[in-house]
Every structure is written in C-alpha cells, then in structure tokens.
Amino acid sequence: MSVVESRGTVTIETARCKGCELCIPACPPGVLGMSSQRNELGYAYPELVPGCTGCGACLLVCPDFCFEVYQYETPVAHEVGS
Amino acid sequence: MTRRLMEGSEAMAEAAIVAGCRFFAGYPMTPFTEVLESFAEKLPEAGGVCINAESELEAVGMAWGALATGARAATGSTGQGLSLMQESLSEITRAELPLVVFHMARGQGDYFQATRGGGHGDYRQIVLAPADVREAVELTQLAFDLADRWRNPVHIYGDFLLAHTSEAVSVEPLSFDPLPPKGWAVDGSLGGTGRSRNINPIGMQKGVKGIEPESFWKRLQAKHDAMAEREARVDTEQVEDAEVVVVAFGSLARTARYVVRELRREGQRVGLVRPVTLWPFPAEAVAQAAAGARCVAVLEQNAGQMIDDVRLAVLGAAPVAAIGGISSDDAGFGVGPIFDPDNVRRRVESALSNEVAA
Amino acid sequence: MSQDRLPVLPTDAPPSEPARLLGRFKPKLLLHEDHDLCPGCGEPVAIRLLLDVVEELGCAKSCIGVVGIGCYTAFTSAMDVDLVQALHGRAPSVATGAKRMQPDKLIFTLQGDGDMVNEGLQEVIHTAARGESLTCVLINNGVFGETGGHMTSTTVLGQRTKNSLEGRDAAYHGHPILIGDMLAPLGGTAYVARGSVHDAASVVKTKNMLRRAFEAQLEGRGFSFVEILTMCPTGWFVPTAEGPGYLDSVLGAVHATGELKNAERLVTTAELLAAAESAAGERGD
Numbered sequence: 001m002s003v004v005e006s007r008g009t010v011t012i013e014t015a016r017c018k019g020c021e022l023c024i025p026a027c028p029p030g031v032l033g034m035s036s037q038r039n040e041l042g043y044a045y046p047e048l049v050p051g052c053t054g055c056g057a058c059l060l061v062c063p064d065f066c067f068e069v070y071q072y073e074t075p076v077a078h079e080v081g082s
Numbered sequence: 083m084t085r086r087l088m089e090g091s092e093a094m095a096e097a098a099i100v101a102g103c104r105f106f107a108g109y110p111m112t113p114f115t116e117v118l119e120s121f122a123e124k125l126p127e128a129g130g131v132c133i134n135a136e137s138e139l140e141a142v143g144m145a146w147g148a149l150a151t152g153a154r155a156a157t158g159s160t161g162q163g164l165s166l167m168q169e170s171l172s173e174i175t176r177a178e179l180p181l182v183v184f185h186m187a188r189g190q191g192d193y194f195q196a197t198r199g200g201g202h203g204d205y206r207q208i209v210l211a212p213a214d215v216r217e218a219v220e221l222t223q224l225a226f227d228l229a230d231r232w233r234n235p236v237h238i239y240g241d242f243l244l245a246h247t248s249e250a251v252s253v254e255p256l257s258f259d260p261l262p263p264k265g266w267a268v269d270g271s272l273g274g275t276g277r278s279r280n281i282n283p284i285g286m287q288k289g290v291k292g293i294e295p296e297s298f299w300k301r302l303q304a305k306h307d308a309m310a311e312r313e314a315r316v317d318t319e320q321v322e323d324a325e326v327v328v329v330a331f332g333s334l335a336r337t338a339r340y341v342v343r344e345l346r347r348e349g350q351r352v353g354l355v356r357p358v359t360l361w362p363f364p365a366e367a368v369a370q371a372a373a374g375a376r377c378v379a380v381l382e383q384n385a386g387q388m389i390d391d392v393r394l395a396v397l398g399a400a401p402v403a404a405i406g407g408i409s410s411d412d413a414g415f416g417v418g419p420i421f422d423p424d425n426v427r428r429r430v431e432s433a434l435s436n437e438v439a440a
Numbered sequence: 441m442s443q444d445r446l447p448v449l450p451t452d453a454p455p456s457e458p459a460r461l462l463g464r465f466k467p468k469l470l471l472h473e474d475h476d477l478c479p480g481c482g483e484p485v486a487i488r489l490l491l492d493v494v495e496e497l498g499c500a501k502s503c504i505g506v507v508g509i510g511c512y513t514a515f516t517s518a519m520d521v522d523l524v525q526a527l528h529g530r531a532p533s534v535a536t537g538a539k540r541m542q543p544d545k546l547i548f549t550l551q552g553d554g555d556m557v558n559e560g561l562q563e564v565i566h567t568a569a570r571g572e573s574l575t576c577v578l579i580n581n582g583v584f585g586e587t588g589g590h591m592t593s594t595t596v597l598g599q600r601t602k603n604s605l606e607g608r609d610a611a612y613h614g615h616p617i618l619i620g621d622m623l624a625p626l627g628g629t630a631y632v633a634r635g636s637v638h639d640a641a642s643v644v645k646t647k648n649m650l651r652r653a654f655e656a657q658l659e660g661r662g663f664s665f666v667e668i669l670t671m672c673p674t675g676w677f678v679p680t681a682e683g684p685g686y687l688d689s690v691l692g693a694v695h696a697t698g699e700l701k702n703a704e705r706l707v708t709t710a711e712l713l714a715a716a717e718s719a720a721g722e723r724g725d
Contacts, residue, residue: 004446012451013465018479021681022671026640031446043479049446056463057640061684063484065466065473070459080446105541131540136566140533143526143563147506147537150524155537173527268522268538270545274469274500280516282525289471290517 005075008054011068012046019043023058023067032058050078085250090215090240094184095120096253097222098156103182104130105148105155107141113242113415114160114186121156138163142170142181149179150281152267154226158184158238161192165200171235172201176283176302180229182222183207183237186245189416190332191408193387196239197361204299206306208313209237209360213336215249220256221358227258232309239360242415243333309362316364317356320346321371324353326433327400329368329392330381331357334406334421338381341426350434360388365395372400377440379433382406383420401440405429467491469500469520476514480680482670482687483512485637486579487519489647489668490550494521497654499546506535508560510552511585529560532567535574546654548575554584557593557619564619568663571628575653575664578619581672582691589675593617596694600677616694618709623665624701630662632701634709636669636692638684649699661703669695 017039023032023046031051034044046058046066054071088096095117098106106125108118118134125132131148135141141157148155159167164185174181185196196209208228212218218240225236272278280288285298319342321327330338335356342354355371357364372378378400380389386404393402406429409418419425432438454461466473469491477483494503503521507513509528516523526534531549539547549556556564556578564576583601584590591601591608594616598607608616624632631653635646646668653664669691671683678686696712699705 006449008462009449009455009459010451011454011465013473014452016474019680020480020673020683022480022684024681025684028640047448048451049448051446054462055640059463060640060643061485061637063477063479063481064475065470065484065488067463068454068461068465069463070455071462072455073458073460076457078447078449105537107537133536133540135533137562139530140536140563140566143530143533144537144540146526146530147524147534147539148541149537150534151504151538151541153541155541169527170530177525268504268524269542270499270502270504270522272501273503273521274495276471276520278520278522280523280525282516282523284525286517286525288517288520291472291474291476291514292517 001079001081003077004050004080005077006050006052006072007075008052008069008071010048010052010058010070012048013066014039014045016064017043017045017066018064019045020063022061022063026057026061028055028057029053050080083252083254085252087248087250088215089116089246089248090218090244091116091246092120093215093219093251093253094222095124097219098182098226099124099128099130100253100255101154101223101226103154103156103226104128105145105153107133107135107144107157109135109138109141109159109163111160111163113188113245114158114163114184116245117158117184117186138166139170142167145181146170146174146179149181150268152264156182156184158186160185161187161195164195168199168201171207172199172203172205173283175205175207175235176203177281178233180233181235182225182229183235184240185237186240186242187416188414189241189383189410189418190334191384191387193360193382193384196237204303206309206361207235207237208309209239211239211331211358211360212244213332213356215244215247216251218244219251219253223256228313230261232305234309239332241333242417243421313359314362314364315358316367317358318367318371319354321353321355323351324371325351325376326430327353327355327371327375327378328381328430329355329378329388331360331388334381334383337421337423337426340423341430345430352430352434363391363395368392368395369399372396375400377433377438378402379405379430379438381426381429383409383416383418403433403438403440405433405438468495471518471520475518477511478674480671480673480683481511482581482637482672483579485643486668486670487512487515489643489650490577491519493647493650493654494546502544503546504538504542506531506538506547506549508549508551508555510555512550512552512579528555529558529563532560532563532576536567536572539572539574543573546657548577550577550579552585553578553580553582553594554592557617561593565622568623568629568665569626571662573657573660573662575657575666578667579670580667580695581670581675583672583675585672585675589672594695596691599690601675618695620665620667620700621709624706628663629665629701630703631656631664633699634667634669634695634697636687636697638669638671638687642697669697
C-alpha cells in the first residue's frame with residue numbers, strides 16, 4: 001500500500017459536462033480521466049483520482065463551468081492499492 | 083419673441099437642441115450637410131456631442147449607442163445615405179429606441195423610402211413633412227416628443243429647399259405632456275443585480291434562454307397600429323366645396339398652398355389637403371375631401387409615390403390624377419421648375435379643365 | 441502512476457475535510473451556466489475571463505457591454521451587466537455613442553472575427569483611430585461559427601472551412617488580416633494584445649491582458665483592444681479534444697499571441713512569431 005497526497009480537490013457538475021476532454025491534458029498532475037459512464041446528455045465526464053494540487057487549471061479551461069476547486073487546510077492522504 | 087433670419091438647417095438644429103437633443107452623428111452629403119455643420123457648431127455649446135462619423139452606417143450606430151443610454155439623439159442624411167442605414171433603422175425600431183432622423187431629401191422621390199422603409203421586417207416610423215422653416219422648428223420638437231412617447235424612431239422629411247431657405251423664425255421651446263423616466267436605459271447600474279438590462283431588437287430577456295419572436299413582433303405590431311390610429315396629422319384648406327382637391331406635401335405644398343389661394347380668389351373651387359404626417363398617412367382627411375370632388379389631383383415631385391396612398395384613401399370615390407412628375411435642377415438635387423408657382427398653377431388648371439387622366 | 445490503480449474520488453459535493461474554496465463554478469456576473477454552444481467551444485472560457493475582470497475591477501455597476509452577433513450572442517441572456525445588442529460588425533459605433541454620453545462608465549465591445557474583421561472592419565479601425573476610450577474584445581476562432589463554419593478574414597492559409605474545403609488558398613481566397621497589426625500603430629490606441637484560451641497558462645495570460653486593457657480605459661489612456669483566440673472544433677472539422685492543439689499550431693502560428701502595443705512599446709505579429717521561434721530554438725523544441 002502506498003499513500004498519495006491530495007492538496008486540493010474539485011467538485012464536478014457532471015450533468016453539465018459535454019465530454020470535450022479539455023480538462024484532461026490541462027491538469028498538471030494528470031489526475032483527471034474520462035469516465036466510462038455517460039451522463040444524461042450522453043457524454044462521458046471527468047473523474048478525479050488522488051493527487052490534486054488545487055491549481056484550478058481545470059476550472060480555467062472548462063467551457064461549461066463544471067468545476068469548483070478547493071484547497072485542503074491539511075493535505076489529505078489517500079491509501080492506494082498496488 | 084425675437085425672430086432671426088435662419089436657414090432651415092440651422093433652425094432645425096437649434097430646435098433639436100431646445101428639445102433636449104444632446105447627441106448627433108452624421109456624414110456630409112448634399113443637401114443634408116449644413117444640418118451636420120449646425121449641430122457640430124451648436125451641440126458642444128449646449129453640453130452635447132456631435133461626431134463627424136466616418137460613414138452613414140457609423141453615424142446611425144453612434145446615435146443608437148447614445149439613445150441606449152437614454153439621451154435624446156439624432157442622425158440624418160439624404161436619400162442615398164439613408165439607403166445605407168436601412169438595416170439599422172429597422173432594427174432600432176425593434177429595439178424601441180427613440181431615434182430622430184433628419185432626412186434632407188433631394189426632392190420628393192424618397193417618399194417610399196421614408197414611409198415604407200427600405201429595411202427588413204415589419205416596422206413603422208412616424209414621418210413628419212414640414213412645408214417651411216417655421217413649421218420645421220415646431221415639428222422638430224414634436225419629433226423628439228413623439229419618439230420618446232412611443233419609443234420609436236421619427237423621421238423628418240425635408241429637402242434642399244427646406245434646408246437652404248432662410249426665414250425669420252424664433253426657436254421657442256414648445257411644451258409637451260410629461261414623459262415617464264427612461265428606466266430601460268443602460269447606465270451600468272443594474273449590473274450584478276440579476277436584472278441588468280439588454281437593449282436588443284429581438285426581445286431577449288436577461289436570465290431567459292431563447293426568444294419568442296412571434297409574440298415580440300405582434301406586440302410591436304400592436305404598438306404601430308396604435309401609432310397609426312392616433313398620430314396622423316394633416317392640414318386642409320378650402321376643401322369643403324372643392325371641385326379639384328390638390329394633395330401635396332413638404333416644400334411643394336407650400337407652393338400649392340399659394341396657388342390654391344390665388345385660384346380661389348379668382349373664383350375657382352379648388353382646395354388643398356396637405357399631409358403633415360406622411361406616415362401615418364391622413365387617409366380619412368383625404369377621403370373626406372375627395373367625397374364630392376370631381377378630381378383629386380396629386381402634386382408630387384417624383385414618378386408617383388404618394389399617389390398610391392391617396393388612391394388607397396379615396397378607394398374609387400373620386401378620380402385620382404397625377405399632376406406632379408419628375409422635375410429637377412442640373413445637379414439632381416431636386417430643386418426643379420415644379421416649385422415655381424406658375425408651374426404649379428398650370429398643373430392645377432389642367433385638373434380644373436379636365437385635361438388630366440385619372 | 442497508472443490511473444487504473446488509483447481510486448476515483450467522490451466529486452459530487454464539496455469536501456467534508458476542511459478546505460478553502462479557491463474557485464467557483466461560474467463568475468459572479470454570469471446568471472446561469474448552461475448554454476448551447478458546442479462541446480469544446482472556447483468562447484465561454486473567454487467570456488468567463490471578461491466577467492471576472494469586470495467584477496474584480498469593481499466595475500459591475502458601472503459597466504456597459506456592446507455585443508455583436510455570433511454564437512456568443514446567446515450569452516447575453518446570462519451576462520449580468522447592462523448590455524446593448526448591436527448588429528453584425530457595428531458594436532464599435534454603438535459603443536462610441538454610449539461612451540460619449542456616459543464617459544465615466546467602463547464600456548467594452550464583444551465581437552467575433554466574422555463580426556469585427558469582416559463586416560465591421562471599418563468600424564473598429566475608425567474607433568481605434570479616433571482613440572475612443574473603449575475596449576474592443578475580439579474572440580477569434582477563424583470561422584463564422586454561427587452560420588456553420590465559414591471562412592472569415594482571419595481564417596489562415598490552408599485552413600479548411602465550409603467554403604474553403606480544400607484549405608484557404610492565397611491566390612483564390614486571399615490572405616488573412618491580422619487586425620491587431622492594423623490597430624496597434626494607430627495614434628489613438630493605448631493597448632493592443634492577442635491572447636488565447638487553449639490551455640490554463642494562456643487563460644491566465646489572457647486574463648491579465650483584459651485587465652490591462654480595461655485599466656487603459658479607466659485611466660483615460662485611449663483605445664484598448666484584446667483579441668482572444670478561441671477553439672471551434674466544429675468549425676475546424678477536428679475532434680473536440682484536438683481543438684486546443686489546432687488552435688495553437690494552426691491559428692496560433694499566424695495570429696501569434698503577445699502584446700502588440702503597450703503605451704510606447706509597439707511590435708508586430710511577425711516580431712512576436714520570431715521571438716517565439718527563437719525562444720523555442722533556445723529550449724531545443
């Protein structure tokens with residue numbers, strides 16, 4: 001087991017997402033990936049894994065205002081399986 | 083009440099400023115140029131702004147922006163320049179902005195342009211046609227009032243003669259009924275309230291996705307129908323027992339008035355209907371005058387434009403004849419021999435002696 | 441680190457652990473987030489910046505926007521500032537009339553490339569030359585988006601559009617216009633810049649450009665202009681995810697980003713391109 005720290009996190013309004021995927025390469029730590037599920041509009045949407053730094057790049061590039069960005073008071077440690 | 087000898091262009095600009103006009107934009111073109119010159123000279127003194135726009139399109143655009151802030155604003159040109167402005171004129175009407183347009187035409191051939199409009203869609207503008215400088219001073223002030231009262235453009239149809247004739251006039255402010263405040267005007271103040279404004283010609287509402295064109299256009303139609311019902315203005319003279327009723331507007335009506343009075347003194351039964359508003363056309367007054375007349379003689383300086391409205395008003399109750407026609411000076415500015423009283427007299431006499439085809 | 445091994449974290453609600461909110465879903469001056477522009481469209485990103493800067497400058501209640509006609513026109517129902525809708529290409533003259541009557545207000549135009557550089561080329565040039573105390577904002581995606589993706593004056597050579605399907609050809613279609621280069625040398629202009637929204641770094645730089653442009657207006661230094669390259673994957677015939685790359689490598693290779701004029705400093709797009717190339721060379725790109 002190893003630990004990945006998240007210094008920040010996001011709230012994602014997946015219902016509004018149009019699956020443009022612009023947030024994926026925009027994220028510097030690369031912690032966003034597109035879901036296998038579809039939302040009601042028929043689009044895949046981003047999902048978050050541990051490692052977010054709270055930089056807000058996703059919020060800046062999203063054309064559909066899907067992101068809210070937080071910075072943890074204390075970084076959160078996630079235990080991740082091998 | 084001191085009267086000064088003033089050229090029409092200057093008198094109209096002063097009348098506009100007395101009426102509260104604080105913005106003008108225009109592009110020079112004969113015979114409108116002196117209107118622009120007069121505004122350029124007088125507006126800054128009155129605390130207003132006059133911009134020499136780089137094109138007629140920009141002139142009407144600038145007036146649009148000034149109007150949107152709630153200012154009394156105007157533009158103008160001659161027929162050709164107004165041709166360029168047509169898209170904006172029709173859209174400004176739908177945006178319900180109170181533009182006043184000083185149209186110094188090269189004669190009377192722009193009647194269709196003024197009354198039908200060359201722009202797209204259903205829209206109407208009140209058209210006022212002064213016969214002389216004194217009346218122009220009054221109608222200019224009326225134009226700004228009507229424009230604000232209806233939130234609709236008003237068009238002043240003048241010409242070379244009106245713009246360049248000097249008369250002794252005094253530009254006294256007329257009084258009008260109070261108008262509601264312009265809460266719709268943009269000044270930034272509603273930003274961030276959720277109720278910020280959007281002055282637009284398609285009925286877009288803040289906070290609402292999409293538009294409803296049909297109900298928007300129908301509401302405008304109802305407004306224009308109300309304007310048509312209430313704002314027709316006409317001047318009639320000695321039509322009650324007239325055998326020949328002359329119908330004429332603007333500067334040519336001034337000559338017609340003189341000739342009608344002269345013929346009456348000689349015992350001829352002739353009268354004059356002078357539309358003061360070209361739109362709404364005073365159809366009722368024309369129809370009333372036509373009842374019992376032997377001939378309705380339309381005197382206009384063009385290939386026949388107002389005669390359509392006269393025929394519609396008369397609806398066959400009396401023969402309608404064209405006694406006007408194309409008549410111009412050597413530069414094409416519309417100062418033709420037809421303005422000569424002897425010329426008009428011959429035309430009216432031909433109607434009196436049944437020499438005209440109806 | 442493979443994504444497959446990392447757990448997907450819940451993102452449907454704010455975090456339960458103590459955290460500071462760094463960024464909201466939408467700008468305060470945007471009434472609603474849902475819009476019908478295409479997936480991957482850059483225009484909402486640019487509009488977010490515009491509204492954020494207006495609010496950060498404290499100008500929400502003293503700001504008038506004059507909007508042109510394009511896909512972005514639909515945003516006028518959501519932009520919570522006083523607005524005037526203008527005709528295609530005609531926002532600069534409308535803004536001029538408004539500014540002359542309300543000189544103490546922050547007045548901007550928001551126009552696409554088809555609107556400003558095609559229909560309205562004359563208007564923006566004259567407004568800049570007059571030195572009107574306005575800020576004109578151009579959102580440039582190199583196509584007429586709203587009509588379906590047709591060639592505009594800013595479409596670059598080789599770019600495929602609905603009416604240049606084989607790619608814009610200089611002999612047949614002529615050359616693109618770099619409007620910033622036409623405006624920057626004019627005496628009346630105080631600030632002219634070109635930014636883009638294809639990645640987070642560009643977004644940040646562009647926001648600063650907007651701020652500097654508005655400051656130029658607020659400080660009475662003359663006409664200011666910010667062009668923002670935006671993605672239009674629909675108009676470009678590219679998959680949505682390739683929009684930013686296309687913007688950078690195709691449009692950005694001609695309409696280079698940077699400041700063209702800032703007070704006395706004046707450069708051309710060609711000089712910006714040369715500087716970018718030599719910087720890339722030094723980095724060994």
